Amino acid sequence: QKAQQISTEIRCPPFTNFHFFMEKKNLGLFSDFVDKQTGYTTKNILAAPLMNGKDPLGVVMAINKVGGNEFSKADEDLFTKYITFATVIALQHYTSYMYNVESRRSQVLQWTASKVFEELTDIERQFHKALYTVRTYLLCERYSVGLLDMTKEKEFYDEWPVKLGDVEPYKGPKTPDGREINFYKIIDYLLESKEEIKVIPTPPVDHWALVSGLPTYVAENGFICNMMNVAADDYFTFQKEAVDESGFVIKNVLSLPIVNKKEEIVGVATFFNRKDGKPFDEQDEQITEALTQFLGWSVLNCDTYDKLNRTEWRREIAAEMVIYQTKATPAEVQQILNTKEKFDMNPEDCDQREIANIPEAKDVDLLLFSFSDLPVSELDLIKCGIRCFFELGVVEKFKVPAEVLTKWMYTVRKGYRDITYHNWRHGFNVGQTMFCLLQTGRLRKYYSDLDAFAMVAAAFCHDIDHRGTNNLYQTKSTSPLAKLHGSSILERHHLDYSKTLMAEESVNIFQSLQKRQFETVQHLHDVCIIATDLALYFKKRTMFQKIVDATEPMADEKEAIAYVSNNPIRKEIIMAMMMTGCDLSAITKPWEVQSKVALMVAAEFWEQGDLERTVLDQQPIPMMDRNKSDELPKMQCGFIDFVCSFVYKEFSRFHKEITPMFDGLNNNRVHWKELADIYQAKVDAIENERKRLEEEQAKKATGEDGGEGGKSKTCTIF
Amino acid sequence: QKAQQISTEIRCPPFTNFHFFMEKKNLGLFSDFVDKQTGYTTKNILAAPLMNGKDPLGVVMAINKVGGNEFSKADEDLFTKYITFATVIALQHYTSYMYNVESRRSQVLQWTASKVFEELTDIERQFHKALYTVRTYLLCERYSVGLLDMTKEKEFYDEWPVKLGDVEPYKGPKTPDGREINFYKIIDYLLESKEEIKVIPTPPVDHWALVSGLPTYVAENGFICNMMNVAADDYFTFQKEAVDESGFVIKNVLSLPIVNKKEEIVGVATFFNRKDGKPFDEQDEQITEALTQFLGWSVLNCDTYDKLNRTEWRREIAAEMVIYQTKATPAEVQQILNTKEKFDMNPEDCDQREIANIPEAKDVDLLLFSFSDLPVSELDLIKCGIRCFFELGVVEKFKVPAEVLTKWMYTVRKGYRDITYHNWRHGFNVGQTMFCLLQTGRLRKYYSDLDAFAMVAAAFCHDIDHRGTNNLYQTKSTSPLAKLHGSSILERHHLDYSKTLMAEESVNIFQSLQKRQFETVQHLHDVCIIATDLALYFKKRTMFQKIVDATEPMADEKEAIAYVSNNPIRKEIIMAMMMTGCDLSAITKPWEVQSKVALMVAAEFWEQGDLERTVLDQQPIPMMDRNKSDELPKMQCGFIDFVCSFVYKEFSRFHKEITPMFDGLNNNRVHWKELADIYQAKVDAIENERKRLEEEQAKKATGEDGGEGGKSKTCTIF
Numbered sequence A, B: 001q002k003a004q005q006i007s008t009e010i011r012c013p014p015f016t017n018f019h020f021f022m023e024k025k026n027l028g029l030f031s032d033f034v035d036k037q038t039g040y041t042t043k044n045i046l047a048a049p050l051m052n053g054k055d056p057l058g059v060v061m062a063i064n065k066v067g068g069n070e071f072s073k074a075d076e077d078l079f080t081k082y083i084t085f086a087t088v089i090a091l092q093h094y095t096s097y098m099y100n101v102e103s104r105r106s107q108v109l110q111w112t113a114s115k116v117f118e119e120l121t122d123i124e125r126q127f128h129k130a131l132y133t134v135r136t137y138l139l140c141e142r143y144s145v146g147l148l149d150m151t152k153e154k155e156f157y158d159e160w161p162v163k164l165g166d167v168e169p170y171k172g173p174k175t176p177d178g179r180e181i182n183f184y185k186i187i188d189y190l191l192e193s194k195e196e197i198k199v200i201p202t203p204p205v206d207h208w209a210l211v212s213g214l215p216t217y218v219a220e221n222g223f224i225c226n227m228m229n230v231a232a233d234d235y236f237t238f239q240k241e242a243v244d245e246s247g248f249v250i251k252n253v254l255s256l257p258i259v260n261k262k263e264e265i266v267g268v269a270t271f272f273n274r275k276d277g278k279p280f281d282e283q284d285e286q287i288t289e290a291l292t293q294f295l296g297w298s299v300l301n302c303d304t305y306d307k308l309n310r311t312e313w314r315r316e317i318a319a320e321m322v323i324y325q326t327k328a329t330p331a332e333v334q335q336i337l338n339t340k341e342k343f344d345m346n347p348e349d350c351d352q353r354e355i356a357n358i359p360e361a362k363d364v365d366l367l368l369f370s371f372s373d374l375p376v377s378e379l380d381l382i383k384c385g386i387r388c389f390f391e392l393g394v395v396e397k398f399k400v401p402a403e404v405l406t407k408w409m410y411t412v413r414k415g416y417r418d419i420t421y422h423n424w425r426h427g428f429n430v431g432q433t434m435f436c437l438l439q440t441g442r443l444r445k446y447y448s449d450l451d452a453f454a455m456v457a458a459a460f461c462h463d464i465d466h467r468g469t470n471n472l473y474q475t476k477s478t479s480p481l482a483k484l485h486g487s488s489i490l491e492r493h494h495l496d497y498s499k500t501l502m503a504e505e506s507v508n509i510f511q512s513l514q515k516r517q518f519e520t521v522q523h524l525h526d527v528c529i530i531a532t533d534l535a536l537y538f539k540k541r542t543m544f545q546k547i548v549d550a551t552e553p554m555a556d557e558k559e560a561i562a563y564v565s566n567n568p569i570r571k572e573i574i575m576a577m578m579m580t581g582c583d584l585s586a587i588t589k590p591w592e593v594q595s596k597v598a599l600m601v602a603a604e605f606w607e608q609g610d611l612e613r614t615v616l617d618q619q620p621i622p623m624m625d626r627n628k629s630d631e632l633p634k635m636q637c638g639f640i641d642f643v644c645s646f647v648y649k650e651f652s653r654f655h656k657e658i659t660p661m662f663d664g665l666n667n668n669r670v671h672w673k674e675l676a677d678i679y680q681a682k683v684d685a686i687e688n689e690r691k692r693l694e695e696e697q698a699k700k701a702t703g704e705d706g707g708e709g710g711k712s713k714t715c716t717i718f
Helices: A033-038 A073-116 A123-133 A156-163 A214-221 A282-297 A299-326 A330-336 A378-392 A402-415 A424-439 A449-461 A471-476 A480-484 A489-503 A515-530 A534-551 A557-565 A568-583 A591-614 A626-654 A656-708 A713-717 B033-038 B073-116 B123-133 B156-163 B214-221 B282-326 B330-336 B378-392 B402-415 B424-439 B449-461 B471-476 B480-484 B489-503 B515-530 B534-551 B557-565 B568-583 B591-614 B626-654 B656-708 B713-717
Strands: A003-010 A045-052 A055-065 A140-148 A183-190 A196-201 A225-227 A253-259 A265-274 B003-010 B045-052 B055-065 B140-148 B183-190 B196-201 B225-227 B253-259 B265-274
Touching: A045 A073, A055 A073, A073 A123, A073 A282, A073 B073, A073 B282, A123 A140, A123 A183, A123 A196, A123 A265, A123 A282, A123 A299, A140 A214, A156 B515, A156 B534, A156 B568, A214 A225, A214 A253, A214 A265, A253 A282, A265 A282, A282 A299, A282 B073, A299 A402, A299 A489, A299 B282, A299 B480, A330 A378, A330 A402, A378 A402, A378 A424, A378 A449, A402 A424, A402 A449, A402 A489, A424 A449, A424 A568, A449 A489, A449 A515, A449 A568, A471 A480, A471 A489, A471 A591, A480 A489, A480 B282, A489 A515, A515 A568, A515 B156, A534 A557, A534 A568, A534 A626, A534 B156, A557 A568, A568 A626, A568 B156, A591 A626, A591 A656, A626 A656, B045 B073, B055 B073, B073 B123, B073 B282, B123 B140, B123 B183, B123 B196, B123 B265, B123 B282, B140 B214, B214 B225, B214 B253, B214 B265, B253 B282, B265 B282, B282 B402, B282 B489, B330 B378, B330 B402, B378 B402, B378 B424, B378 B449, B402 B424, B402 B449, B402 B489, B424 B449, B424 B568, B449 B489, B449 B515, B449 B568, B471 B480, B471 B489, B471 B591, B480 B489, B489 B515, B515 B568, B534 B557, B534 B568, B534 B626, B557 B568, B568 B626, B591 B626, B591 B656, B626 B656
Parallel strands: none
Antiparallel strands: A003 A055, A045 A055, A140 A183, A140 A265, A183 A196, A225 A253, A253 A265, B003 B055, B045 B055, B140 B183, B140 B265, B183 B196, B225 B253, B253 B265
16 A cells, blocks of 8 residues: 555466566566566565465555655555455355356356257258357357368379379368368357358358468368457458448457367358457367367267268169069060050959959869868969959959959068078968868958958068068078067068058059058067067967957857957957967978978078078077087977977867868877888887897996906997 | 235246236136135225236235225225336246256256267167256156157067957057057166166066056157146056155156157156156256156167168178189189198198198299180189289198188189180289399399288289179269279279188188288288279379389399388389289280180170160260271270380389390280271272262362352362
């Protein structure tokens, strides 16, 4: 208070390379710079630092002792007391400022995160959204973001002239990772008075935001540049006059690179004119650095967005190619359709059955459970498949054009691979058995026409695109199918495939259905096709048995029909068991058929076993081990007893019309048992012979070795 | 200082529902709770609040005036002065604490972001990485994260028993969005003494971290729960004794839901025992809330990771299906190969030409530029294609098994769609012309055998899987191909396809090459197939012309060979122009061929024009407009003059052996011009007739109308 003037300058950032101030009585070292500027004469100074621990916060100076030549000891004491209080105030000011900085920083981070995680989008939109959200925390008048071209490689036609020496190679600035610096877009945010956002695609090099060379410099070096006084700078030539019609003039600039996690500079963010007119300080640098760092890292999401899109497009391209390659061609459809002329007519005007060339007379009896595909050609099986739908009466009822039905059936056939067992013949057989169960087995009474339509269609599709290896093999070989589907791997794939066909108008037999009907069909496909996963079979056994138990004592058929058809779950359970009945139906066929088919099933298993040995380097289970092929009859008996028997027994109990299947099964059981017994007899004979020889040798050994007999036994055996 | 005791309690959080304290002289309202506890007798109190603006920071109390019955006015004045200073200290303490909180918060956010954006990964790994990184900022002894099952739908086999009433429906707690609460995994971080991380998959319900019911409560309600004293809580029953062998005992708990951007609770984070022994406070809640909020939002990345993987798997599945469906089958290969027996032999032991059934004698002359595919069947064209490679001598040199070559060639054929022009016949012709340019045109002298091999193979593949519509149509119809490829859309697709075949061992004709050779082949495919984009043609014209100009005056053939073959760029430019020469070669064929092929080209264009009209609702350009088909001859002349002429003229100048192509072109030019002239004559005749009629009528009108003639002219014309 006794000094003429007390100036307390508080600079908030902790100073570096700056330790303490001393009272200067001798002004010999005094710089008179300020005096010369102000005309004031400094005679003596009493000064002390304001410290925050080891960090100086500022300096307090008392200048020119009043009523004396120098400050006294008493002045110093008083000054020291004053300093204590001033330190507390300065510290509070400093802490409060830093609190504000940290608070702004965490707000900026939180809001940026909120926007970045809102959706997956491209870099422009992401940066735009994030920056716009945090604009008020940035406390500047304007900011711009320049986005850099990320492509490193050039195309042949641009490279060739350079490599031939006809065109000068690029000599301009490059990013640290070697890209030519090219700002392909500038997003310009004006926050002053009326807010305005401009997007400038492929900005000219003399655009005001680029012309200084600062963004290029930042992109080239990756430095944070804080230009405190733009007008005074001669390294970068900022536009001196107003940059646009808004009258905006650049005063100070803070420019930062936006760097992704791969350490590539993806853009440059530049902030213009701090709101309070002062230059940007270290704290502004800190906040904007946190922001640009976050933005840079978040480019992962934009890259992912791009990758996801590209993968999806590639998937779409491949999916379209699959459809193109598997869809029946007009020539193939024409092999089946009656006349070209007829199907050019209005479909409503002519008999679809006639167009589809499906005779009323049955040259093969599709209504028999004992039907065998073996004498029928694959093309004729397609015709038989088509006929099933006519016999069901669904073609007319659901307005399926004969051409579409033919094309669908042919396309389904082409969807099956030419493998040993799970080929089109198997697919057909399952469809035909479903048709039989509904018609001959009289299970149709529980179902609507639409249900029956969907069930037969699903049965035909149920193993489409099977690869001849089972679900466990998919899992063990970590095939993409296994990665995609957690359970019922192949079944979900067959289902997907059958739904793809429904999505393809030209082969969609359900195209005339109403939305609700179409959804029912899709749901029934889900139920039917997933049901063919034998791993789920044991889950539905008891549920099915309960229904059979409940309906068995019902004297009136109507009661049973009501019991089932009024309950969608019971309908689905029976349906699911029907699918199993169809899928396994080969085991119920006449022995001459079953004996052949069983070998095909086995052959496919053995092929998988071979793959397990060669590809997976694993020992296959006995069923898939061709070295154990002799045990096939025994394994067939086991399969009949533990899996099949229940299915056909219960179905026969449920509907006596299905008994032929159970009879067929039992007949085959006798045959397999006979073969198993023959094989077992052989094995026993060999074993007996082996034992006899052993005993003989043992006897001999005992005879020869006398007393030592017992000890050397293990040696003499082998 | 005159009070017996001064207690300054500073609580840092701003108190709510709390306004100001007054000096209490009358203790009638005084609660003697503390006195009873401590045995101290409070007689009088001088108290004042410490305020931060409107927010109270704490209270200062002077208790029991020494040397008097009550505090005096002077005491109050002194007390007020003291309060001023105490406020500054309290404020500093408060601000400093809040600075610390904000600082921790921004650190937590920055570090979490750093980890989240490091890579795309699954939720477990992401949460683990992020939480582990920020563990020191959380100031607690242990924390655990429980992850919730996100599946909403159940499978049939679990639904059915419930729907049938055989199994009780789930009655347990559910998340707000209706999921059954099921913690499928717990990640448990022990930070005390030795750090330890445990991952407990499918934890039992009585796991110590779940048994209290708190995580379930949080998952059910989405509340943040701060249990200040676990032992005293009777709503949740935390384990009282040590939870595991570490001896850890729960004292206080802060539990928060982790909520994604879709507002679904994906997990629960629980923090145990604040490090300083006190309960968690509002600031801990704030920091952990910021953290869990960020984690919840960041689940977008995990979901994306999942989506990306699934899309990729679907793409792989579809890609495998394409390969399966387009790869030549053994039966197809057998149609061509000589004998089944022979290709089962060791390939090194037998003549590949014999196996491939390609006779030495030429029944069609593949060496002629005038070769026409029209009389040859598509199957025989496959054989011709195979023969080209034998004639080049590359089958033996690069050890291509005849079976693989046959399978590749047949697969290429199947890759071409059966469309009007860009079908297998076109693909074959381009390959055959490349073969001719190399052999008959003697361009081969500039290239290695490997180059020639790759060039002919690329030529055969160059339009594989063409869809009969051009690049512009892809762009306008925003096909997935157009989205995937920015430029040379179809060409990049043909290239991808040809590379897919190289990746498929059983059809890879380059399978015996060394890595470097294989890379060369791939590069040459890039150059050759992209070169067929006519949009790039004008870019390479001058480069090609320069080479022709440079070599023309060279008397010594060796000089020209060195000039080209020592410079890979020149080789590539010529190669690229050769591809154009091949692609357009139909225009050089004998007139009876060209006249037919030109119609096929036109027909495909018209089909695209029809699609543009129907699908895109746009008017096609004249070339694609079938209503302008009469102008075809004129357009052909234009195409010859502006595009084709240069190619064959320059090639003829480069190598006189190629002159037959230029001659063919000129011959066709004459024919097209003739047709164009005839059509033009017709048009002119009609136009003349129209004019004549007009004039006649005008004359008549003038005659009839007399003076008015001039005015009504426009009316009389129509």
